[in-house]
Amino acid sequence: MNAPILTARNVHVAFGGVRAADDVALDIFPGEFLAIIGPNGSGKTTFLNLCTGYVRPTGGSISLSGREITGLTPRAITQLGIARSFQHPQLFTEQSLLENVLLAVAARRHFWSPLRPLDRQAYVEEALSVIELIGLRHQTHSPVVNLPEGMRKLADIALALALKPQLLLLDEPTSGVSSDEKFSLMDTLISALRRQCVTAAFVEHDIELVRKYADRVAVWDQGRVFAVGDPDQVLSDARVMQAVVGVD
Amino acid sequence: MQLPAIAFGAMAAVLILSVQMVPWLEFVYILALAKGFAALGVAILLRAGLISIGHALFFGFGAYVTAFLGGGRIVTDLGALLVIATFASAALGVIIGAFVVRYRAIFFAMLNLALSMVFFSLLAKLYAITGGTDGLRVAMPTIFGMVFDRATLQAILLYGSLLLLAGVGYLLKRYLHSPMGQALPAIERNELRLEYLGVSVRRVLLTAYTISAGLAGLGGALMAFAVGHVLPEMSYWTVSGQLVLIAVLGGIGGVLGPFMGAIFFEVVHTLAVGHMAEAWNLIIGLTLIAVIFFLPGGLYSLMQAFARKGHAP
Numbered sequence: 001m002n003a004p005i006l007t008a009r010n011v012h013v014a015f016g017g018v019r020a021a022d023d024v025a026l027d028i029f030p031g032e033f034l035a036i037i038g039p040n041g042s043g044k045t046t047f048l049n050l051c052t053g054y055v056r057p058t059g060g061s062i063s064l065s066g067r068e069i070t071g072l073t074p075r076a077i078t079q080l081g082i083a084r085s086f087q088h089p090q091l092f093t094e095q096s097l098l099e100n101v102l103l104a105v106a107a108r109r110h111f112w113s114p115l116r117p118l119d120r121q122a123y124v125e126e127a128l129s130v131i132e133l134i135g136l137r138h139q140t141h142s143p144v145v146n147l148p149e150g151m152r153k154l155a156d157i158a159l160a161l162a163l164k165p166q167l168l169l170l171d172e173p174t175s176g177v178s179s180d181e182k183f184s185l186m187d188t189l190i191s192a193l194r195r196q197c198v199t200a201a202f203v204e205h206d207i208e209l210v211r212k213y214a215d216r217v218a219v220w221d222q223g224r225v226f227a228v229g230d231p232d233q234v235l236s237d238a239r240v241m242q243a244v245v246g247v248d
Numbered sequence: 249m250q251l252p253a254i255a256f257g258a259m260a261a262v263l264i265l266s267v268q269m270v271p272w273l274e275f276v277y278i279l280a281l282a283k284g285f286a287a288l289g290v291a292i293l294l295r296a297g298l299i300s301i302g303h304a305l306f307f308g309f310g311a312y313v314t315a316f317l318g319g320g321r322i323v324t325d326l327g328a329l330l331v332i333a334t335f336a337s338a339a340l341g342v343i344i345g346a347f348v349v350r351y352r353a354i355f356f357a358m359l360n361l362a363l364s365m366v367f368f369s370l371l372a373k374l375y376a377i378t379g380g381t382d383g384l385r386v387a388m389p390t391i392f393g394m395v396f397d398r399a400t401l402q403a404i405l406l407y408g409s410l411l412l413l414a415g416v417g418y419l420l421k422r423y424l425h426s427p428m429g430q431a432l433p434a435i436e437r438n439e440l441r442l443e444y445l446g447v448s449v450r451r452v453l454l455t456a457y458t459i460s461a462g463l464a465g466l467g468g469a470l471m472a473f474a475v476g477h478v479l480p481e482m483s484y485w486t487v488s489g490q491l492v493l494i495a496v497l498g499g500i501g502g503v504l505g506p507f508m509g510a511i512f513f514e515v516v517h518t519l520a521v522g523h524m525a526e527a528w529n530l531i532i533g534l535t536l537i538a539v540i541f542f543l544p545g546g547l548y549s550l551m552q553a554f555a556r557k558g559h560a561p
Contacts, residue, residue: 052444073443074443074444075443075444075446075447075448078443078444078445078446079446083444084444090438090440090441090444091437091438091441092433092434092437092438092441093437093438094433094437095433095434095437099430102427102430103427103430103431103434103442103445103447104445106427107427107442107445107446107447108446110427111427111428111431111447112427112428112451113426113427113428114422114423114426114428114429114455115419115422115423115426116422116426117422117425117426118425118426118427118429118430119425159441159445163445163446
């Protein structure tokens with residue numbers, strides 16, 4: 001197997017008396033689509049926050065392609081190649097989808113040129129290709145505040161994809177989306193990731209989605225990685241279903 | 249032709265023609281354009297949702313730099329003094345901005361206010377250097393070595409300010425359409441996301457603050473030349489308030505908005521003081537209320553509405 005893109009070892013963090021990350025160790029390998037599952041409050045989002053610099057670990061180390069990123073700022077980590085989407089889409093609400101993605105494209109290219117327009121031809125073409133990738137071409141000029149939740153989730157992911165990251169971390173990409181739309185959203189997402197050759201990890205509660213789309217699954221419980229492996233194998237483990245999913 | 253160019257042409261034509269008919273308007277317009285530059289600086293920060301109630305600091309600083317250098321005959325050229333005052337104010341903006349752009353909302357507003365009041369007090373108390381509450385006289389500048397009388401200087405200031413507005417306005421428009429300029433409204437909406445795009449919000453804001461300080465200093469220098477005297481009151485908090493009012497009145501959607509607001513403000517002020525001594529505050533207040541309710545984009549949005557109507561099928 002290839003060397004991991006992301007390596008977390010002995011990562012600890014606690015909020016008050018609650019251990020949100022307790023000796024967490026996990027590898028994410030190139031090209032895979034890793035699902036992170038577990039009950040509410042088990043530390044899944046905290047793990048994403050630790051990997052993206054929003055929360056600083058009190059112990060342990062996290063590295064990206066062999067480079068230590070523990071304790072770096074979100075901006076520095078983004079510049080090194082980790083992008084993320086959020087459970088509640090984080091967008092520039094009054095601006096159009098195109099303007100949102102253009103800012104992300106510019107952030108990766110030449111942001112600090114004060115006299116060159118944001119909507120220069122090369123940037124617009126790149127932004128449109130990302131919007132096309134996530135299937136929202138028909139909403140290019142819509143203010144993102146007017147988009148339904150599923151599309152806002154995809155728009156949030158589009159901003160992350162426009163950064164051309166090594167690793168994409170997705171926090172509950174289908175939460176708040178109707179069950180009818182979940183599978184089409186995931187189809188679009190997987191297709192976009194495959195076409196851009198992006199490695200990704202996603203936090204998810206829907207076991208059916210995990211079974212269908214994940215290459216591997218990591219199960220979280222009480223701040224610890226409870227099990228990691230092939231989805232069919234892990235999800236057939238009665239202990240996982242009982243302790244984590246609450247099903248016998 | 250684009251709307252800003254048409255709007256600038258129309259505004260310049262109205263100003264020049266009205267000065268031919270009513271010569272005393274020349275002085276009023278110079279004051280308005282001077283305040284317009286400073287209000288444009290305030291408007292840039294307003295795009296990011298930051299309200300500075302202390303930009304009179306840079307307005308006064310630019311004016312005093314002009315008075316110091318011109319009065320000591322260190323630099324006498326009008327153009328050189330304008331450039332020096334602008335860059336000196338921008339440099340002060342870098343120093344102060346490095347501290348204040350860490351703050352948001354009321355804290356940003358109050359810190360700017362506090363710093364401007366400290367500066368005002370220093371101007372008023374350090375008599376030996378600043379002339380105290382008497383202020384300093386501004387020496388008549390030269391232009392390429394030539395000396396002009398006051399009337400000619402006023403005309404040069406008016407037309408020169410319009411040329412400056414064209415040049416600075418063009419550069420500012422480019423800046424506001426660049427990623428750095430477009431990041432300003434993005435910061436107001438969601439600065440966390442901008443950091444997660446790998447962009448330094450602090451650097452974006454520091455750049456904007458520096459530009460805004462430079463513009464306020466340029467406005468102060470123009471005001472110093474027009475009036476021929478600088479006073480600590482140029483840095484008083486009421487002037488900062490006026491600049492915010494002018495920016496909102498004119499609108500922050502385009503570079504010309506603050507200048508339209510400033511011209512409206514100064515003309516109403518002058519007419520009202522002459523004919524309805526104490527009523528000008530009432531008129532300005534009512535106008536501001538009307539703008540907030542019916543024209544949230546300011547007076548400039550009227551031009552945008554006309555332009556849209558013109559393009560409608």
